[in-house]
Each structure stands twice: as structure tokens, then as C-alpha cells.
Amino acid sequence: MRFYPAHASCAxxxxxxxxxxxxxxxRDQNNSITCAGLPPGVFILKGPVVMSRYAATKIEEKWQKAxxxxxxxxxxxxxxxxxxxxxxxxxxxxxxxxxxxxxxYTMGDVVARYKMxxxxxxxxxxxxxxxxMPAENxxxxxxxxxxxxxYANIAAMKEQMKPLGLSLDWSREFATCDEDYYGQQQxxxxxxxxxxxxxxxxxxxxxxxxxxxxLANEQVEAGRGWRSGALVERRELTQWFFKISDYxxxxxxxxxxxxxxxxKVRLMQENWIGKxxxxxxxxxxxxxxxxxxxxxxxxxxxxxxxxxxISPDHPIAKELETNSTEVAAFVAECRKGGTTEExxxxxxxxxxxxxxxxxxxxxxxWELPVWIANFxxxxxxxxxxxxxxxxxxxDLDFCRKYDxxxxxxxxxxxxxxxxxxxxxxxxxxxxVRWVDHFAGLTxxxxxxxxxxTVDFAEKAGWGxxxxxxxxxxxxxxxxxxxxxxIPVVHCExxxxxxxxxxxxxxxxxxxxxxxxIDFSVPGNPLDRHPSWRNCACPACGKPAQRETDTMDTxxxxxxxxxxxxxxxxxxxxxxxxxxxxxxxDQYIGGVEHAILHLxxxxxxxxxxxxxxxxxxxxxxxxxxxxxxxxxxxxIYQSTDxxxxxxxxxxxxxxLRDGKAFLKDSGAEVKxxxxxxxxxxKNNVVNPxxxxxxxxxxxxxxxVLSDSPPERDVEWTASxxxxxxxxxxxxxxxxDKIGQMEPGATGQxxxxxxxxxHKTIRDVTLGVExxxxxASIARxxxxxxxxxxxxxxxxxxxQAIMTLAQxxxxxxxxxxxxxxxxxxxxxxxxxxxxxVADEAMLVEDSVTLPIQINGKRRGEITxxxxxxxxxxxxxxxxxxxxxxxxxxxxxxxxxVVPGRIVNxxx
RNA sequence: GCGGGCGUGAUGGAAUGGUAGACAUACCAGACUUAAAAUCUGUUGGGCCUUGUGCCCGUGUGGGUUCGAGUCCCACCGCCCGCACCA
Numbered sequence: 001m002r003f004y005p006a007h008a009s010c011a012x013x014x015x016x017x018x019x020x021x022x023x024x025x026x027r028d029q030n031n032s033i034t035c036a037g038l039p040p041g042v043f044i045l046k047g048p049v050v051m052s053r054y055a056a057t058k059i060e061e062k063w064q065k066a067x068x069x070x071x072x073x074x075x076x077x078x079x080x081x082x083x084x085x086x087x088x089x090x091x092x093x094x095x096x097x098x099x100x101x102x103x104x105y106t107m108g109d110v111v112a113r114y115k116m117x118x119x120x121x122x123x124x125x126x127x128x129x130x131x132x133m134p135a136e137n138x139x140x141x142x143x144x145x146x147x148x149x150x151y152a153n154i155a156a157m158k159e160q161m162k163p164l165g166l167s168l169d170w171s172r173e174f175a176t177c178d179e180d181y182y183g184q185q186q187x188x189x190x191x192x193x194x195x196x197x198x199x200x201x202x203x204x205x206x207x208x209x210x211x212x213x214x215l216a217n218e219q220v221e222a223g224r225g226w227r228s229g230a231l232v233e234r235r236e237l238t239q240w241f242f243k244i245s246d247y248x249x250x251x252x253x254x255x256x257x258x259x260x261x262x263x264k265v266r267l268m269q270e271n272w273i274g275k276x277x278x279x280x281x282x283x284x285x286x287x288x289x290x291x292x293x294x295x296x297x298x299x300x301x302x303x304x305x306x307x308x309x310i311s312p313d314h315p316i317a318k319e320l321e322t323n324s325t326e327v328a329a330f331v332a333e334c335r336k337g338g339t340t341e342e343x344x345x346x347x348x349x350x351x352x353x354x355x356x357x358x359x360x361x362x363x364x365x366w367e368l369p370v371w372i373a374n375f376x377x378x379x380x381x382x383x384x385x386x387x388x389x390x391x392x393x394x395d396l397d398f399c400r401k402y403d404x405x406x407x408x409x410x411x412x413x414x415x416x417x418x419x420x421x422x423x424x425x426x427x428x429x430x431x432v433r434w435v436d437h438f439a440g441l442t443x444x445x446x447x448x449x450x451x452x453t454v455d456f457a458e459k460a461g462w463g464x465x466x467x468x469x470x471x472x473x474x475x476x477x478x479x480x481x482x483x484x485x486i487p488v489v490h491c492e493x494x495x496x497x498x499x500x501x502x503x504x505x506x507x508x509x510x511x512x513x514x515x516x517i518d519f520s521v522p523g524n525p526l527d528r529h530p531s532w533r534n535c536a537c538p539a540c541g542k543p544a545q546r547e548t549d550t551m552d553t554x555x556x557x558x559x560x561x562x563x564x565x566x567x568x569x570x571x572x573x574x575x576x577x578x579x580x581x582x583x584x585d586q587y588i589g590g591v592e593h594a595i596l597h598l599x600x601x602x603x604x605x606x607x608x609x610x611x612x613x614x615x616x617x618x619x620x621x622x623x624x625x626x627x628x629x630x631x632x633x634x635i636y637q638s639t640d641x642x643x644x645x646x647x648x649x650x651x652x653x654x655l656r657d658g659k660a661f662l663k664d665s666g667a668e669v670k671x672x673x674x675x676x677x678x679x680x681k682n683n684v685v686n687p688x689x690x691x692x693x694x695x696x697x698x699x700x701x702x703v704l705s706d707s708p709p710e711r712d713v714e715w716t717a718s719x720x721x722x723x724x725x726x727x728x729x730x731x732x733x734x735d736k737i738g739q740m741e742p743g744a745t746g747q748x749x750x751x752x753x754x755x756x757h758k759t760i761r762d763v764t765l766g767v768e769x770x771x772x773x774a775s776i777a778r779x780x781x782x783x784x785x786x787x788x789x790x791x792x793x794x795x796x797x798q799a800i801m802t803l804a805q806x807x808x809x810x811x812x813x814x815x816x817x818x819x820x821x822x823x824x825x826x827x828x829x830x831x832x833x834x835v836a837d838e839a840m841l842v843e844d845s846v847t848l849p850i851q852i853n854g855k856r857r858g859e860i861t862x863x864x865x866x867x868x869x870x871x872x873x874x875x876x877x878x879x880x881x882x883x884x885x886x887x888x889x890x891x892x893x894x895v896v897p898g899r900i901v902n903x904x905x
Numbered sequence: 906g907c908g909g910g911c912g913u914g915a916u917g918g919a920a921u922g923g924u925a926g927a928c929a930u931a932c933c934a935g936a937c938u939u940a941a942a943a944u945c946u947g948u949u950g951g952g953c954c955u956u957g958u959g960c961c962c963g964u965g966u967g968g969g970u971u972c973g974a975g976u977c978c979c980a981c982c983g984c985c986c987g988c989a990c991c992a
Contacts, residue, residue, distance in 0.1 A: 091992090129992065132991075132992060134991080205990075215990075264909070264910070267908090267909070268908080271908055272988090340989080341906090341907080341988050342906075342987095342988055345907065346907095347906095375906090379989095393906075397906095471989095474989085477990095480990090552990070553990095553992065554992085557992080591910095592987075592991095593992080594909095595987075595988085595989085596989065597992085705928085706929065706930085708918080712985095713917080716917080716930075719917075723929095725943095774927095774928090776928080776929090777919075777927065778928080779928095780928055781927080784928095847924090848924090849924040851972085853973085854923095854973040854974095855973090856924050859924075892972060893972090894923090894972055894973080896923060900923040902923075902973060903972090904972050
């Protein structure tokens with residue numbers, strides 16, 4: 001009979017007086033016996049009972065316990081030993097671990113375990129990004145308290161993470177909503193305030209006029225509040241800001257040094273910071289009022305100017321608003337709609353002619369009207385522009401709508417057709433023909449024209465070349481409860497007064513007058529909490545009131561990586577600890593954080609250094625960054641009677657011939673491939689159910705295989721099954737080798753070991769370069785080689801142990817078990833990483849493809865060190881080459897040593 | 906609207922400018938089995954004939970650079986992501 005191999009010998013199973021019965025049962029993936037219609041107990045076991053199948057769940061528990069007991073993941077600072085700090089972006093405690101987390105943490109774990117086996121002190125911590133709106137939303141929706149909700153979720157998620165067998169140092173765990181953590185964050189805020197890095201100013205927010213509350217962008221759906229359905233308005237509030245814009249140039253130029261960041265992320269940050277060189281100048285008002293300052297990046301198009309536009313939030317607009325109901329109505333109209341750049345840019349263009357006229361700087365007789373326009377942002381430049389409709393689509397749309405003149409400032413070289421409804425916007429590096437350019441240009445690129453114009457304006461004295469950045473100061477105020485309170489007090493006499501450090505933490509109140517806070521009431525609970533809000537002024541001692549704004553949760557995540565180096569310290573950080581562990585050597589997270597989180601963290605590190613909380617050299621806290629892709633899953637969708645889509649869970653689906661059917665009804669359903677896992681689409685796969693049926697190693701192996709780490713990976717049942725089968729195969733191989741006679745000889749020892757060393761080289765390279773899928777493909781290959789090998793026992797044992805080591809960062813439990821089974825010393829997790837023997841990597845001969853005119857026509861095998869001339873001679877003698885040349889001489893022969901020979905006939 | 910990215914077999918994907926499709930899935934065939942499952946072995950981009958160590962076509966579309974292009978350049982088409990209060 002066939003049976004899963006055993007460690008020492010194969011147990012055979014027979015039913016009394018019926019040998020046929022042995023065929024009636026099989027083992028399922030949980031190693032339990034299933035048989036057709038026969039109760040358990042009618043079997044007897046013959047032979048030694050050493051059941052040693054790959055029993056994932058069992059061995060995973062066992063090795064996790066062993067690692068815990070050995071305490072090998074606790075980061076220790078031992079001087080002289082090199083450290084390695086690997087960090088995955090910490091999770092928001094939603095309460096449910098999803099496959100994206102599994103992939104993210106598995107990648108970090110591979111790096112951490114690999115670095116551990118290459119002799120580093122590894123810091124691999126975990127914590128919780130625990131403040132934020134979902135907790136408050138949950139409290140509003142179903143009662144309860146955000147604090148309780150959050151801590152319960154943390155406990156639940158930790159339980160779900162533990163079975164993954166991650167090499168985390170749990171002794172450093174914290175949540176950002178711990179008073180201990182946010183108290184230190186308040187201390188940082190006070191230090192920043194002291195250094196002038198924080199200030200207050202007015203800023204625009206989304207305002208829900210029915211719920212009387214500030215809305216997040218995501219709470220605005222099609223211009224309406226998600227809960228009330230009211231049309232959202234833009235409203236100004238006095239808010240706190242970090243002076244990140246002071247660091248625009250530094251944050252921009254330092255990007256160049258971040259060699260181990262994805263180019264894409266650097267580019268996104270560069271565009272975000274948005275450095276531009278332009279001209280700032282004033283339009284003189286015909287009514288003698290103060291000139292209107294504009295900033296433009298295209299001063300060269302000044303001769304195409306059509307009107308001057310100001311933002312609805314511009315001081316002139318505000319002044320007019322107070323005097324004219326018409327202007328007030330128009331400005332109010334502009335303020336409808338969201339605050340996102342997208343909403344503003346895509347909204348219908350609206351304009352209002354103020355009646356103010358200004359003089360063109362180059363021609364005092366040329367008057368331009370001043371319009372208020374809804375697409376002009378107050379935060380960028382001076383909040384006022386001149387519009388050149390011929391060369392800007394927004395301006396053009398506006399001018400066509402309000403019947404304003406459109407005049408080309410330049411034409412394409414080969415075409416002098418005036419702009420109609422599509423603006424002419426060539427690349428700045430493209431040469432164009434200028435119309436009446438004041439500085440005398442005829443044919444020049446936009447770039448040249450801009451520079452010439454700026455010089456011209458500076459010399460003439462009516463304008464100034466100015467460098468501006470798109471990056472705005474970071475508004476950190478949130479009018480919400482579940483965040484870190486801003487530790488300042490408002491005093492009638494002293495104004496805004498920082499809280500004293502010894503009074504920190506300013507803790508969030510849990511109750512309100514002995515009753516739990518009611519989150520169903522609109523507005524910020526801190527505003528209507530007198531016993532918390534009323535306090536003594538830290539300066540004069542008179543009755544005063546606390547700031548009720550809390551901090552943006554991006555603040556929490558802007559320094560947690562520093563805090564991990566001394567998570568329980570009574571100061572934000574401890575310098576010697578930070579000195580040893582910082583920087584983060586490898587940071588891993590989603591690309592969705594490419595801009596804000598990473599930019600804010602870079603700013604915070606600079607600010608913390610200024611305040612003495614970080615040593616020199618930590619301004620850029622992340623040496624290497626990796627952005628991993630998502631885990632996706634097909635969506636199974638059918639349609640109900642009313643035509644609305646119905647989404648089905650993967651477990652309700654049966655796949656046949658590449659089509660999907662409902663298990664219940666057998667009806668075929670539509671398959672939408674590769675969609676981001678989302679609860680509303682029912683296409684989520686629960687890691688826990690995967691772990692309970694296949695084990696964590698299978699889940700880990702799967703999320704790393706198939707797709708490159710930076711790209712999305714599609715979860716498929718067949719893929720998970722395949723991963724599980726492969727791990728079984730490796731385990732069976734280990735078992736088979738374990739049963740070989742010690743010292744038994746065979747054939748092909750050298751070939752096997754050569755292949756092993758090549759595998760060491762390739763897998764190591766893959767792990768070091770985040771090519772985990774490539775490493776895994778290589779490991780599949782080597783497993784196939786080993787399975788077919790007829791080599792002797794010693795070579796095979798060496799091969800399987802090396803295979804286990806190479807697999808250990810990805811599937812550590814299985815690797816430990818193989819290691820132990822083969823008699824390895826200690827834990828595989830702490831064993832040194834195998835090193836490829838260079839001598840074993842050198843090939844004696846090499847097979848070169850022969851191309852004729854770039855097409856493969858044959859191949860030759862030559863000594864690896866044969867010189868080019870000899871290779872050429874052999875290639876030319878090749879039958880196919882002779883045939884192609886037909887007696888003539890080749891026009892050219894290209895020999896790329898070790899790669900290819902190309903003959904041009 | 907602005908910015909960024911991605912397009913390769915039935916599928917996920919591999920390929921320092923040098924043999925396109927590694928590795929895996931799926932499918933098909935074979936071995937084992939009364940049978941199925943599991944396991945093992947093998948085939949599989951398309952087309953053509955003269956069935957060969959054969960020829961032609963083939964990496965979204967159209968051009969270009971090169972001895973040689975999936976890879977570099979230009980234009981187009983399609984899809985995805987981000988846009989400052991989601992984290």
C-alpha cells in the first residue's frame with residue numbers, strides 16, 4: 001500500500017482479516033484518518049508506529065515555543081556586533097488580520113531571519129497605530145468606547161499574528177494610544193513649539209452644516225457628508241501647523257541620497273514638494289489700490305494674458321465679500337464642494353468679474369479684468385495668477401465660458417493655427433515660435449523663454465525671480481476625540497500657553513461626569529467636557545481652557561520607529577539606544593504611504609534632532625525602503641432579481657474548467673479577477689482559516705511566491721494548495737533521505753553539490769535584493785534536482801540540510817523540523833547562513849547559442865575560457881552558419897563571451 | 906484636471922540589450938489503484954509542411970535606434986494607483 005513516509009520506518013496499516021480495507025482510507029491534510037464508511041478503531045497498526053508526516057500545525061506550535069523559550073528574538077545591544085533594524089509599517093488595529101498583513105510581515109521576517117543568520121543583532125519590533133477615526137466611527141455606530149474597542153482589537157490581532165511565527169521582539173510592543181506613548185509625543189510637541197516648529201493659522205476644512213462637524217475627505221461622498229447627506233462646505237478654522245515648509249529644500253535635495261528607496265517613491269516626493277522657479281510681480285490697479293501680486297511659472301506667456309484671477313479666499317475677495325451680497329453669494333458657491341485638489345480641479349469652472357482693472361506690466365494701455373475664480377488655490381503662490389488661456393487648459397475653459405479673449409503667446413514651429421478649444425502646451429524643452437516676445441525671442445524653448453523673461457523682468461525692475469514649493473505646512477489639528485491631545489491651554493490673559501512637561505501626559509478623559517462619553521452626540525466630545533476642558537493656566541494659574549484639538553494620526557506614526565529603540569523610556573528617546581539602533585536599515589510597507597507618512601517621518605526626524613532627541617545622522621531615518629504590493633483575490637459576482645450585484649465568498653464557490661459555480665445552486669457566477677481584497681466585495685481570505693488548514697508556513701510560502709514583492713499577488717486556492725503540496729514534498733524528501741543507510745554511496749554527488757552551491761548563490765542574491773519570488777523559484781528547482789538525484793547519503797543529507805537553511809527565512813517551522821530530523825546542531829534560526837563555494841560555481845564548458853542575423857539557428861558547446869577568436873572559428877564552422885553564408889564571408893561576427901555568437905551574413 | 910505606474914502563453918509570472926515563456930498554476934496523457942483521492946512521470950505559445958537539431962509568426966498598437974529589442978527612444982490604445990482630515 002501507499003502511505004506517507006515515516007521517520008524511522010514506514011508504519012503499515014491493515015484491517016483485521018481484510019487486506020483490501022487498507023485501500024479504503026486516506027489521510028487528509030490535518031493528518032487525520034478518513035475512510036469510506038468505516039468507523040475508526042477497526043484498524044490495527046503493524047510495525048513501529050512512528051507517524052512522521054508533515055503536520056504543520058503541530059510543528060509550528062512546537063517551534064514557536066522553542067523560539068520563545070530561547071528568547072532569540074529579543075533585541076540586544078551588544079557593542080561591537082553589527083546591528084540590523086528591520087521594520088514593517090505598523091498596523092492599524094482593525095481587529096482583523098488580513099493577507100496583506102501576512103505578506104508585509106512575512107517579507108520583513110525573511111529579512112530579519114536572514115540577517116540574524118548572517119551574524120547581526122536584529123531589532124524587529126511590532127506596535128499599533130491605534131488612534132484614528134474608525135474607533136470613533138465604531139463608537140458612533142454601535143455604542144461603546146473607542147478605547148475599549150481599540151484595545152480589544154489589539155488583543156485580537158495579536159492573537160491572530162502569533163501563529164505566523166514571526167521573529168518579533170514583543171517586549172518592545174506599544175500602541176500609540178498608550179498614555180505612555182502619546183505623553184512623550186506631547187513632550188515632543190512642546191519641544192517643537194519651543195523651537196518655533198509649530199504655529200497656528202487659519203485653514204480650510206470640510207464642514208458638514210447639518211452634523212456641525214469637520215469631515216475627513218473620505219467622509220465626503222460626491223460633495224455630501226456621508227452621514228447627514230448635507231452639501232459639504234469649505235470653512236476656515238484656526239488650526240495648528242508644523243513648519244515643514246521650512247524644510248522643503250532640504251527634504252527635496254536629501255532625496256538624492258536615498259539610494260535604496262524606490263525611484264518611484266523619490267519621484268512622488270519630489271513632485272509633492274513641487275519646487276518651481278517663477279516670476280513674482282505686481283499688477284498695478286487702475287483704481288489706485290494696492291498692486292495685486294501674482295506668481296507664475298510661465299512668465300514667458302505674459303503676452304497671452306487674458307485676465308487676472310484671484311482665489312475666493314484671497315484678501316481682495318474677502319474684502320469685496322463684506323461689501324457685496326453678490327460677491328458673498330458667489331464666494332459661498334465656490335466654497336461648496338470638497339477641499340481636495342481633485343475636487344477643486346475637476347469642479348466646473350466658476351468666475352466672477354470683480355470690476356477691478358489692472359495694467360499689463362509691459363503695456364500700461366492694456367487693461368486686464370480681475371476675476372475671482374474657483375480653481376485658484378490660496379495656499380499656492382500668492383493666491384493670484386494671470387491667466388494665459390492659449391497655453392493652459394483650465395484658463396482656456398474659463399475664458400471660453402466667460403467669453404474672454406484668447407491670444408497665442410507662441411505657435412508650434414510647423415503650425416500657426418490659433419488655439420481653439422485645446423490649449424497648446426508643449427514640453428518646456430520643445431522649441432516654439434514666439435509672437436511678439438518682449439525680450440526679443442523668436443524661436444526658443446519654453447525653458448529658455450522663462451529664464452529670459454525672468455532676467456528681463458528683474459533688469460526692468462518690475463518682477464522678481466522666485467523659487468516656490470508646492471509643499472504646504474502640515475496641518476495637524478483634528479477636531480476629534482480619539483487622538484493625542486495637543487498639550488496647550490488657552491488663557492484669557494496669557495493667550496496660548498504650553499502645558500508644563502511635568503503635567504504630561506494630558507490624558508484623554510474616559511468618562512464624562514461619571515458617565516461614559518456619548519459618541520452619538522454630534523461634535524467633538526472634548527469640547528463639551530467641562531471637567532476635562534477647564535483647567536488652570538500653567539503661566540498665571542487663573543482659570544483657563546484646554547485646547548480640544550487632537551493631533552493628526554500621522555504625528556503618531558512619524559516617530560514610532562525611534563521610540564522602538566527605547567520603548568519604555570521616560571523621555572521620548574534615549575540617545576545611546578537611538579545611536580546604536582537607528583537608522584532603520586530596512587523599512588517595508590505599502591506604497592500608499594509613499595508621500596505623506598514618509599515625508600512627515602523625514603521631517604520629524606530632523607525636528608527631533610534639533611530638539612536633541614535623535615543623534616546626528618538620523619535626519620533620514622530609513623536607509624532602505626521597500627514598498628510591497630497588495631494581496632488580491634478574484635471577486636465572484638452574480639446578480640439578484642432587481643439587477644443589483646451580489647458578491648459571493650470564495651468558500652461558496654466551486655471552480656470547474658476555469659469557470660466559477662455556486663456550490664449550492666450550481667449556477668455559474670461572474671469572475672472578476674485580481675481585485676483588492678475588500679469586505680464589501682466578499683473576496684477576503686482569512687489568514688486564520690488558511691493557517692488552521694495548511695499551517696502558517698504554507699501561507700508564508702504562498703504570499704512570497706508567484707509575484708514579485710513590489711507587485712500585487714493574487715490569492716488563489718490552487719496556489720495555496722500548491723504551496724502546501726510543495727512543503728509536503730520537501731518534508732517527504734527529508735524523510736526519504738533520513739532513511740538512507742549512513743555512508744551509502746551513489747552517483748552524481750558532485751553535480752548535486754554544484755547545483756546546491758549555485759542555489760545558495762541565487763537564493764542569497766534573491767533574499768538580499770527582495771527577489772523572494774525568484775528565490776522561491778530557485779528553491780523549487782533545487783528540490784526537483786534533489787528529488788531526482790541518485791547521489792550518496794552524505795551528499796543528499798548535506799543538500800537537504802542546506803535546502804532547509806535556504807528555506808528557513810520563509811518557512812521557519814518546517815526548516816527547524818527538517819534540521820532537527822537530520823541531526824542539525826541547535827536551532828536552524830540561529831545557525832549561520834550557508835556560503836556558496838566559489839570553486840563549485842565555475843563551469844568548465846558553456847553552451848552558446850549561434851544567431852544568424854539576430855535569429856537563433858543553432859548552438860555550440862565550448863570550453864568556458866576559450867578565447868573569442870577560437871569561439872568565432874568554431875561558430876563559423878557550424879553547419880547552419882555555413883549554409884547561411886553559402887560560401888561567402890560573413891559581414892560581421894559578434895562574440896559576447898559566455899553569452900552568444902551572432903553572425904551577420 | 907494633475908502626477909505616477911503597468912500591459913509577455915489559458916493563469917500568476919521569468920528574462921545585467923544577447924536562446925522569450927524559468928518556476929508555478931490549469932489542462933491533457935501515462936504509472937499506481939477495482940475506482941477515486943493522494944503521489945510519481947511526461948506533454949502543452951500559435952501556425953505550416955517536407956515530422957526536422959525544420960521553417961514562419963509571436964511580449965497591447967504603430968514607428969525608430971541596434972549585429973541583436975519584452976528590455977532603449979517617440980506616438981497611440983487600454984488598465985490601475987495617488988492627489989494633503991482614511992491609515
